[in-house]
Amino acid sequence: MNTTGxxxxxxxxxxxxxxxxxxxxxxxxSLYMGVPLAEDTVTPTALIPFILRRGTETYPETxxxxxxxxxxxxxxxxxxxxxxGDYQMVQLRMDTINDSFVASDEPLLSRSLxxxxxxxxxxxLENNRFRDKYVQAERENVRKRMEAVIDDKIRYAAERCIxxxxxxxxYRLSALGKMDVLxxxxxxxxxxxxxxxxxNSSMDLYIVxxxxxxxxxxxxxxxxxxxxxxxxxxxxxxxxxxxPEVRQVVEEMAVSQGKLNMGLRTPIxxxxxxxxxxxxxxxVLGGFPxxxxxxxxxxxxxxxxxxxxRFDPYKGITTIQSGIELQxxxxxxxxxxxxxxxxxxxxxxxxxxxxxxxxxxxxxxxSRDSAYQMIAYDFNGLFSDKERSVDELLTAIExxxxxxxxxxxxxxxxxxxxxxxxxxxx
Amino acid sequence: xxxxxxxxLQETLYHEKLDNGLEIYVLPxxxxxxxxxxxxxxxxxxxxxxxxEGQEEIQVPDGIAHFLEHKMFEEPDGVDVFSKFSAKGAxxxxxTSFDQTVYLFSATEQIEDNLNTLLDYVxxxxxxxxxxxxxxxxxxxxxxxxxxxxxxxxxxxxxEAMYQKHPVRIDIAGTIESISEITxxxxxxxxxxxxxxxxxxxxxVGGVNPEQVIEQVRRNQAAKNYEPQxxxxxxFEQEPAAVGEKWKEIKLPVSQPKxxxxxxxxxxxxxxxxxxxxxxxxxxxxxxLLGNSTALYQQLYDExxxxxxxGYDYTGTSEYAYSMIGGDTRDPKLLVQRLQEEIGKIVETxxxxxxxxxxxxxxxxxxxxxxxxxxxxxxxxxxxxxKDSDFFAILLIYESLTLEDVNQRLRDHMxxxxxxxxxxxxx
Numbered sequence: 001m002n003t004t005g006x007x008x009x010x011x012x013x014x015x016x017x018x019x020x021x022x023x024x025x026x027x028x029x030s031l032y033m034g035v036p037l038a039e040d041t042v043t044p045t046a047l048i049p050f051i052l053r054r055g056t057e058t059y060p061e062t063x064x065x066x067x068x069x070x071x072x073x074x075x076x077x078x079x080x081x082x083x084x085g086d087y088q089m090v091q092l093r094m095d096t097i098n099d100s101f102v103a104s105d106e107p108l109l110s111r112s113l114x115x116x117x118x119x120x121x122x123x124x125l126e127n128n129r130f131r132d133k134y135v136q137a138e139r140e141n142v143r144k145r146m147e148a149v150i151d152d153k154i155r156y157a158a159e160r161c162i163x164x165x166x167x168x169x170x171y172r173l174s175a176l177g178k179m180d181v182l183x184x185x186x187x188x189x190x191x192x193x194x195x196x197x198x199x200n201s202s203m204d205l206y207i208v209x210x211x212x213x214x215x216x217x218x219x220x221x222x223x224x225x226x227x228x229x230x231x232x233x234x235x236x237x238x239x240x241x242x243x244p245e246v247r248q249v250v251e252e253m254a255v256s257q258g259k260l261n262m263g264l265r266t267p268i269x270x271x272x273x274x275x276x277x278x279x280x281x282x283x284v285l286g287g288f289p290x291x292x293x294x295x296x297x298x299x300x301x302x303x304x305x306x307x308x309x310r311f312d313p314y315k316g317i318t319t320i321q322s323g324i325e326l327q328x329x330x331x332x333x334x335x336x337x338x339x340x341x342x343x344x345x346x347x348x349x350x351x352x353x354x355x356x357x358x359x360x361x362x363x364x365x366x367s368r369d370s371a372y373q374m375i376a377y378d379f380n381g382l383f384s385d386k387e388r389s390v391d392e393l394l395t396a397i398e399x400x401x402x403x404x405x406x407x408x409x410x411x412x413x414x415x416x417x418x419x420x421x422x423x424x425x426x
Numbered sequence: 427x428x429x430x431x432x433x434x435l436q437e438t439l440y441h442e443k444l445d446n447g448l449e450i451y452v453l454p455x456x457x458x459x460x461x462x463x464x465x466x467x468x469x470x471x472x473x474x475x476x477x478x479e480g481q482e483e484i485q486v487p488d489g490i491a492h493f494l495e496h497k498m499f500e501e502p503d504g505v506d507v508f509s510k511f512s513a514k515g516a517x518x519x520x521x522t523s524f525d526q527t528v529y530l531f532s533a534t535e536q537i538e539d540n541l542n543t544l545l546d547y548v549x550x551x552x553x554x555x556x557x558x559x560x561x562x563x564x565x566x567x568x569x570x571x572x573x574x575x576x577x578x579x580x581x582x583x584x585x586e587a588m589y590q591k592h593p594v595r596i597d598i599a600g601t602i603e604s605i606s607e608i609t610x611x612x613x614x615x616x617x618x619x620x621x622x623x624x625x626x627x628x629x630x631v632g633g634v635n636p637e638q639v640i641e642q643v644r645r646n647q648a649a650k651n652y653e654p655q656x657x658x659x660x661x662f663e664q665e666p667a668a669v670g671e672k673w674k675e676i677k678l679p680v681s682q683p684k685x686x687x688x689x690x691x692x693x694x695x696x697x698x699x700x701x702x703x704x705x706x707x708x709x710x711x712x713x714x715l716l717g718n719s720t721a722l723y724q725q726l727y728d729e730x731x732x733x734x735x736x737g738y739d740y741t742g743t744s745e746y747a748y749s750m751i752g753g754d755t756r757d758p759k760l761l762v763q764r765l766q767e768e769i770g771k772i773v774e775t776x777x778x779x780x781x782x783x784x785x786x787x788x789x790x791x792x793x794x795x796x797x798x799x800x801x802x803x804x805x806x807x808x809x810x811x812x813k814d815s816d817f818f819a820i821l822l823i824y825e826s827l828t829l830e831d832v833n834q835r836l837r838d839h840m841x842x843x844x845x846x847x848x849x850x851x852x853x
């Protein structure tokens with residue numbers, strides 16, 4: 001008996017994690033495949049899931065691939081490519097309803113795993129390479145996605161801030177890769193990268209629903225035939241110190257609202273003993289509507305509609321983001337820095353602490369209602385090589401003191417200030 | 427308290443209407459940690475001209491329903507409502523749409539306290555000149571944020587293109603100019619009209635005991651002595667059948683043009699289950715026509731005219747009804763032309779039984795998956811109930827639909843004279 005609720009197995013170098021439960025009307029399936037984020041592989045790796053979802057041996061045409069999903073009572077199928085620590089993650093998800101609600105000839109879980117297994121391991125090929133038509137279309141698709149970052153100014157400012165801050169690390173790269181190498185990639189080179197990825201990535205398959213580990217292991221052995229030996233472990237990122245001097249970057253664009261973003265370094269990551277204290281510290285600073293940033297920048301000064309902070313414990317970075325009137329840059333920056341100074345000086349009230357603890361506790365308890373959130377929580381521990389159950393974290397948070405919050409805050413170092421501002425009249 | 431059993435869904439819903447007119451619904455979810463509660467008023471951005479039976483008719487500035495939503499978080503004792511919820515481990519929020527304003531929290535513990543907080547703050551307005559003026563800066567930044575968002579602009583652009591008179595064409599948040607006219611008195615007028623319990627609904631879903639919840643709400647409301655209120659009359663200007671603008675263009679920096687087109691329908695006054703059925707048939711029809719497994723979708727994708735963000739939706743009320751179809755595209759004009767050619771062919775032949783069965787399965791699967799989500803249940807149930815329809819009846823309606831329903835709807839809806847297009851392009 002373990003405390004996480006997941007039962008574990010291993011087959012073909014794939015780690016399998018199953019939570020048998022009847023609480024949901026669905027089976028949730030999530031496959032994580034991670035590789036170190038690297039300049040020369042980031043772009044072809046990003047293209048892989050885009051090509052895989054175009055067709056398989058059984059369903060070579062995209063329309064038939066998608067019809068097959070609809071026939072499974074509209075099974076949800078999705079994928080995502082993102083950065084986590086110093087890894088590039090490809091995640092594929094399926095979400096199928098439990099058969100007991102509908103009349104189905106073959107169990108939907110077995111059909112889902114067959115479908116996902118085939119999608120990942122038996123893509124449609126032509127002359128031993130990915131189908132050219134799909135490669136060309138998806139290259140264009142990825143190019144457009146890269147370009148479209150500019151459409152969402154909030155996201156654009158966040159990505160630019162990270163790019164500037166991590167300009168000497170692989171982490172500066174977009175999870176989608178590099179625009180200038182897209183054209184050099186073809187069905188052969190991406191297929192080669194795909195084979196590497198299939199053999200060498202860290203591979204974790206999660207299932208939550210009305211099933212058993214035995215049943216899932218049989219299905220995985222049948223449907224995920226891959227040439228892998230042992231599972232590949234993740235190596236947690238080593239946090240970096242901040243630049244010796246704070247960098248300030250200002251960029252102009254035709255916008256009516258300015259976006260002020262800040263990047264800070266922290267040595268505290270998920271596996272650190274101070275992790276719980278750092279979570280609370282971020283909550284006090286800007287995680288919630290009662291936090292220092294929201295209360296002061298928005299409620300007291302009416303400077304912003306959105307303002308908050310985010311703690312990334314896989315990379316050791318905290319970011320602050322806000323949308324402000326263009327001419328309020330100096331004022332907003334001063335007030336935000338003041339909040340940070342107050343936090344680091346230990347100017348933290350009892351109610352800020354208790355409210356933050358209560359909301360983090362609520363978030364953790366609520367995550368048990370969502371199959372995907374339980375999966376994500378478990379995977380975070382695995383990724384960081386640190387087993388810490390929800391209950392353990394709840395207890396740790398309860399006992400955090402004001403001094404510990406201050407200590408976890410005092411190690412935050414401001415690194416980069418990024419401001420997206422309007423264009424000056426010519 | 428009455429209970430309503432939905433055998434097929436394995437759900438039981440509990441309901442009571444209080445003497446002051448408040449409707450309460452409770453859906454217990456066994457094994458769930460979370461309780462999610464919404465307290466909603468049938469009042470949104472379109473309700474800008476109204477009268478309570480026996481009182482004066484009034485007209486209010488654009489964006490006031492949303493402004494009011496923001497201001498409800500202010501309390502006479504100066505204690506911030508968010509902090510009050512935070513202290514009890516509840517995460518709180520609110521949102522305003524065309525026709526409703528919803529206040530909500532989710533929590534795993536201290537549900538009774540949190541439920542009282544929800545009822546009490548929404549039923550305790552506190553507007554002063556100072557706190558109203560302060561909010562103008564914050565909402566001003568919210569408006570600016572949306573102004574810079576091309577997806578929002580193309581969406582609103584289409585509604586503005588279609589509607590000439592109906593207030594659905596007014597941005598939910600209003601404009602910087604219109605909110606400058608809002609005063610504490612106009613806020614109180616709106617509040618007193620639309621936040622009467624007889625115009626509101628409470629929905630609670632999660633690991634709760636229905637009898638306890640309802641008893642708690644009875645006690646809470648009994649202490650508040652609401653006087654009965656007459657009927658609320660809402661006035662909407664007569665909307666011409668034709669669209670206002672056939673092609674509307676907005677300039678903003680974008681990587682490629684954003685495109686949305688839609689067919690404006692004449693409001694046919696349908697309500698209740700008939701309206702709900704029409705909405706479900708229309709959405710199913712759009713799936714069959716444009717879903718990502720269709721030949722048409724794939725063809726347009728192959729022609730590099732659409733990408734993964736291509737989508738569609740249908741909004742149907744008794745007052746206004748329209749579809750929206752689109753996404754990013756390299757060439758909006760060509761995309762309209764291609765859609766018109768290809769849809770024309772499909773209208774001639776209709777859909778096949780096989781495609782109909784498959785799409786219906788998908789819709790049913792999606793619907794059942796929604797029932798895992800307390801948030802979706804609360805929002806969808808309330809939205810439907812305000813329109814006199816039942817969210818939990820949807821499975822049975824789906825199962826009664828036929829291929830002919832969908833083919834008929836296709837022929838009726840695709841009226842190219844009623845088409846409007848909205849695009850956002852780079853300056």
